[in-house]
Amino acid sequence: MSRWEPNARERLQQAALDLFVERGYESTAVAEIAERAGLAKSTFFRHFRDKREVLFGGGELLGELFTTGVAQAPGDATPLAMVGAALEAVQAAFPAERRDWVRQRTAVVQANDELRERELLKAASLVEVLVRALRERGVAEPVARLAAALGYQAFPAALARWTEPGERREFAELARQELARLHAAVAKLG
Amino acid sequence: MSRWEPNARERLQQAALDLFVERGYESTAVAEIAERAGLAKSTFFRHFRDKREVLFGGGELLGELFTTGVAQAPGDATPLAMVGAALEAVQAAFPAERRDWVRQRTAVVQANDELRERELLKAASLVEVLVRALRERGVAEPVARLAAALGYQAFPAALARWTEPGERREFAELARQELARLHAAVAKLG
DNA sequence: GCAGGTGATGGGACAAAGTCCCATCGCCTA
DNA sequence: TAGGCGATGGGACTTTGTCCCATCACCTGC
Structure with a gap:
C-alpha cells in the first residue's frame, strides 16, 4: 500500500x-x-x-437533510408534520446498501460508553439544527424544542428497526410509523 | 496537609x-x-x-429522588403529573446553599464539550431511571419514554432559572412552571 | 525538461490521561 | 505488641493527542 x-x-x-x-x-x-x-x-x-x-463522519449531511426537509414541508404543515418531512428527507442518507454498515457501526457504538457519549453530543447538536429549522418556519421556541425532541426520539427508533434482520422496508416508512406512535402517545400524557 | x-x-x-x-x-x-x-x-x-x-458525583442521588418521587405520586396521577412529582422530589438535592456551587459547576461543564458529553450520558441514564419508575406505575412504554423526555427537558431549564442571579424561588416552583410551559406546548404540536 | 509551489504524509519528541503494581503508612484488633 | 486492613504514595508503562519539520508526489510556469 x-x-x-x-x-x-x-x-x-x-x-x-x-x-x-x-x-x-x-x-x-x-x-x-x-x-x-x-x-x-x-x-x-x-x-x-x-x-x-x-465513527462519526457524515453528521453534517444529516443536519443538512433535516434542514431542507423542514424547509420544504407544505406551507400549512403542523410542527410535527415538519419533523415528519425532516425524517423523510433523511432517508437519502440510508440507502439499502448501507444497512450492514449501519448495523455494525451501531453495535460498536452501543457497546462503549465513550462512543455513546459522543453519539449523544452529536444527537444534541442535530436536535439544535432541527430547532433552528423549525423556528425558521415560524414555530415558537417551546413547541419547536418539543417537536424536535419527538423527532429525535423517532429517529433512532426507526433506525434500529431499519437494521433489524430481514427488514426490507425503507427508512422513511419506519420513521413515519415511529412518529405516528409517538403522536398517539402524546394524547395519553395527561 | x-x-x-x-x-x-x-x-x-x-x-x-x-x-x-x-x-x-x-x-x-x-x-x-x-x-x-x-x-x-x-x-x-x-x-x-x-x-x-x-464533576459528576451525586448522580445516584438524583436517580433515587426521581424514583421515590414517581412512586409516591397520587394513585390517580397522570404520567405527566408523576413526572411533576419526580421533579418536586428532586428539590431535596438543591437547597439554597448549593446555588453557587451549581452555578459554578454548570458554567464549567457548559464551557467544555468533553464535559457536555458526560453530562448528556448521565442525563440519558437518568431518563432511563425515570422511564423505569413510570413503567413501575403502569405507564406504557411509548408514553413513559415521552413523559420522561419532557421531564428531562424541564429539569435543566428549571435548574438554569434557579441559578439565575437574584432568583430566590425554590427549585420545585420553577420546575412546576417549566413543566406547565411544556404541557401547554404539547397541544400545539399538531 | 526543469525550478518552484502546494498539499498531504511520515516520523519523532513531547505532555497529559489512565492503568498497574508494590511499598508504605496509620489505625484497629487480638 | 504483632499482625491485619484499607487507604495512600509513587513510579513504570501504554495510549491518546499535539506539534513541528522533513519528505514526497503532483502541478504549474518557464
Whole structure:
C-alpha cells in the first residue's frame, strides 16, 4: 500500500470499523488503525479530531437533510408534520446498501460508553439544527424544542428497526410509523 | 496537609472545581488537582474513573429522588403529573446553599464539550431511571419514554432559572412552571 | 525538461490521561 | 505488641493527542 493511495479518510474509517468489530473499540489502538490503512498515526489525527470521531463522519449531511426537509414541508404543515418531512428527507442518507454498515457501526457504538457519549453530543447538536429549522418556519421556541425532541426520539427508533434482520422496508416508512406512535402517545400524557 | 486527612474525595472535588473555574478544565492537569488536595495522582484515579467524573458525583442521588418521587405520586396521577412529582422530589438535592456551587459547576461543564458529553450520558441514564419508575406505575412504554423526555427537558431549564442571579424561588416552583410551559406546548404540536 | 509551489504524509519528541503494581503508612484488633 | 486492613504514595508503562519539520508526489510556469 503505497504512500499516495487515494481516499485516506475512507480507508481509515473502514479500517477502524473493521478493527472495532474484530476486537472491540478499547482494545484497538489508533496506531493499529493507521497501520491497517497504510498510514501513520499522525495522519489519522490530521483527518479526525480524536479516536471516537472516526465513527462519526457524515453528521453534517444529516443536519443538512433535516434542514431542507423542514424547509420544504407544505406551507400549512403542523410542527410535527415538519419533523415528519425532516425524517423523510433523511432517508437519502440510508440507502439499502448501507444497512450492514449501519448495523455494525451501531453495535460498536452501543457497546462503549465513550462512543455513546459522543453519539449523544452529536444527537444534541442535530436536535439544535432541527430547532433552528423549525423556528425558521415560524414555530415558537417551546413547541419547536418539543417537536424536535419527538423527532429525535423517532429517529433512532426507526433506525434500529431499519437494521433489524430481514427488514426490507425503507427508512422513511419506519420513521413515519415511529412518529405516528409517538403522536398517539402524546394524547395519553395527561 | 498530612497524608491521613479525612474526606479525600470531597477535597478532590473542591480542588477540581476551584481549578477549573480559575484556569479552565483543559488547562488543569489531574496531577495539579491532586496536589492542591494534598494527594497523589494515583489516589485521584482511585476515587474517580476519569478526569471528567470528578464533576459528576451525586448522580445516584438524583436517580433515587426521581424514583421515590414517581412512586409516591397520587394513585390517580397522570404520567405527566408523576413526572411533576419526580421533579418536586428532586428539590431535596438543591437547597439554597448549593446555588453557587451549581452555578459554578454548570458554567464549567457548559464551557467544555468533553464535559457536555458526560453530562448528556448521565442525563440519558437518568431518563432511563425515570422511564423505569413510570413503567413501575403502569405507564406504557411509548408514553413513559415521552413523559420522561419532557421531564428531562424541564429539569435543566428549571435548574438554569434557579441559578439565575437574584432568583430566590425554590427549585420545585420553577420546575412546576417549566413543566406547565411544556404541557401547554404539547397541544400545539399538531 | 526543469525550478518552484502546494498539499498531504511520515516520523519523532513531547505532555497529559489512565492503568498497574508494590511499598508504605496509620489505625484497629487480638 | 504483632499482625491485619484499607487507604495512600509513587513510579513504570501504554495510549491518546499535539506539534513541528522533513519528505514526497503532483502541478504549474518557464
